[in-house]
Amino acid sequence: MQDLISVIIPVYNTEKYLARCVESVRAQSYTNLEILLVDDGSPDQAPALCDDLATIDSRIKVIHKTNGGLSSARNAGLDKASGTYISFIDSDDYIDPYMMERLHHVITKHHAEVAMLRYKEVAGDPPAPSPPETRETVYIAPAIDTAFLRLKIDSVCTGLYLKTAIADRRFAIGKTSEDIPFNFEVFKNIATFVYLPERRYYYFHNPDSISNGPLNAKMFNYLNFRKDIYKYHLESGFKNNIRLAEALYARAAFGLLLRLALYGHTPDLSTDNCRTKLTRVFRSHKRAFYTAPNIPFSRKVMGCLLDYGFPLIKFIRQS
Numbered sequence: 001m002q003d004l005i006s007v008i009i010p011v012y013n014t015e016k017y018l019a020r021c022v023e024s025v026r027a028q029s030y031t032n033l034e035i036l037l038v039d040d041g042s043p044d045q046a047p048a049l050c051d052d053l054a055t056i057d058s059r060i061k062v063i064h065k066t067n068g069g070l071s072s073a074r075n076a077g078l079d080k081a082s083g084t085y086i087s088f089i090d091s092d093d094y095i096d097p098y099m100m101e102r103l104h105h106v107i108t109k110h111h112a113e114v115a116m117l118r119y120k121e122v123a124g125d126p127p128a129p130s131p132p133e134t135r136e137t138v139y140i141a142p143a144i145d146t147a148f149l150r151l152k153i154d155s156v157c158t159g160l161y162l163k164t165a166i167a168d169r170r171f172a173i174g175k176t177s178e179d180i181p182f183n184f185e186v187f188k189n190i191a192t193f194v195y196l197p198e199r200r201y202y203y204f205h206n207p208d209s210i211s212n213g214p215l216n217a218k219m220f221n222y223l224n225f226r227k228d229i230y231k232y233h234l235e236s237g238f239k240n241n242i243r244l245a246e247a248l249y250a251r252a253a254f255g256l257l258l259r260l261a262l263y264g265h266t267p268d269l270s271t272d273n274c275r276t277k278l279t280r281v282f283r284s285h286k287r288a289f290y291t292a293p294n295i296p297f298s299r300k301v302m303g304c305l306l307d308y309g310f311p312l313i314k315f316i317r318q319s
Contacts, residue, residue, distance in 0.1 A: 002032035003108070005100055005160070006083030009091050010038045010073035015046040017092040017204065022053050022060070024094035024202075030101040035060045036077045037091075041067030046091075071171035071178045074156075078170060086163050088156045089201075096130050096200035103160035106136045106194045113165035113190035116151075116158050120199040131198050139193045142238070148187045149244035150294045151195060152251075155179050158201045165190050177222035184229055215265040215274060219256060223281065226252040247292030250285035253278045254303050261306065282307065 007025055011018060018037075025035055037050040037060060047064060054060040065076055074088060085104065089095060099117070107115035115136075139147040147153075156179045169185055171178045187193065226249040232238075233245040257278040265274060282289070286307070290300050 002030065003085060003104065004032050004034055004083040005030065005085045005087055005104065006034040006036060006077070006081035006163075007087045007089060007100075008036045008038065008074055008077030008081060009089050010040055010070055010077070011046050011050060011091045012040045012042045012067070012070075012073070013044055013046065014042075014091040015044045015049055017094075018046055018049055019053070021089065021091050021094050024097070025089065026057055026059075027097050028095075028100045029098050030104055033059050033100070034081065034083050036063060036080060037061070038063045038065065038073040038077045040065060040069070040073040069174060071173050071175060075170045075173075078166065081163065084163060086161045086166060087159070090157055093157065093204050094202050096202070098130055099200040100160070102133070102196060102198060102200065106196055107160055107162070110136075110138050110192055110194050112138070112192040112194045113162045114186065115160045115194040115196060116153065117196040117201065118199045119155070119158050119201040119203045121205065122202045123205050130200070134197050136194050136196045139195065141191050144187055144190060144193045145238050146241055146244070147193060147195065148184070149241055149248060152248060152294060153183050153187070156183060157203075159183075161186065175221045176218045177225055180222070180225040181228070184225075214263040215256060215260045215269065217266070217269060219259070223249075223252045223256060223278075243288045243292050244294050246285050246288035247295050250282050250289035251295055251299065253281035253285075254289065254299070254306065257282060258302070258306055279307075 009021065009025070014021075022035065022037070025033065035057070037053065039047045039050050039062060041064075050062045050064075054062050061080070063076055063080060065073070077088075078086070085107070087100065087103075103115045103117065106112070137147075154177070165186055169182065171182050226245075230242075230245040230249040233242045257275065260271070260274055260278065265271060282303075286303065289295055289303055
């Protein structure tokens with residue numbers, strides 16, 4: 001009998017996309033699924049839609065809760081999940097029909113605790129064709145730490161987790177970029193990780209998503225989490241990976257600085273203060289940013305342009 005996979009889908013203000021997301025899960029070639037729709041007090045028609053969807057597929061279970069944010073919704077799903085394996089999907093995204101089958105195949109083949117694949121950015125409804133199957137790479141501790149940093153593993157949505165590897169770990173409440181510390185804690189404590197370079201998760205550019213828009217105070221969590229991971233490597237025995245962790249810390253500062261230049265900031269923040277803080281971090285660690293192998297060449301070019309061209313980018317945005 002197939003292992004049960006619990007698919008946790010937080011739902012908030014995504015009534016336009018929810019049916020597409022759920023249908024992509026229902027259509028999986030791997031069929032032994034528990035689909036947990038966690039209504040996080042959504043103010044639109046999504047809660048009723050969750051209930052309607054549950055009537056057409058017995059694998060769907062609905063959890064209604066007061067609004068607490070993405071982390072709270074995922075945690076509620078984890079508390080109710082009964083599967084041997086856990087998957088997370090955002091309700092405005094959707095997945096390839098063979099995603100669960102491929103992840104389950106490689107995670108069980110290598111007796112791993114976590115398996116991950118790649119995502120593809122999409123702007124419309126039609127799913128991209130399934131890419132051909134490719135060969136997976138297996139990492140054994142302590143090489144898992146290097147893989148975590150080299151592959152820049154941020155999102156939980158492209159992975160399949162053995163439930164016992166997650167154990168009682170939960171997502172930080174009230175934070176953004178909460179996937180990073182969650183994954184970091186999981187990866188620190190596993191023995192085998194499998195990476196599958198296939199794009200089977202479709203990340204939809206939702207204009208209403210919390211990941212879009214101007215810089216806000218919560219987005220500095222991303223910088224702080226990357227700083228914590230960098231400090232961990234400075235203080236731990238993983239000396240060979242210090243530069244990789246430092247480069248991602250610098251990349252976080254670069255990413256927030258780019259957002260500030262392109263989209264501005266919320267009224268509670270100051271352009272000068274944000275720019276000063278982010279520029280200080282980036283320039284203090286830019287040697288790692290430009291030399292480490294886990295920063296793409298395109299990002300390094302953009303880093304040069306942004307480091308010296310911030311006023312120009314800001315001027316173009318405001319003109």
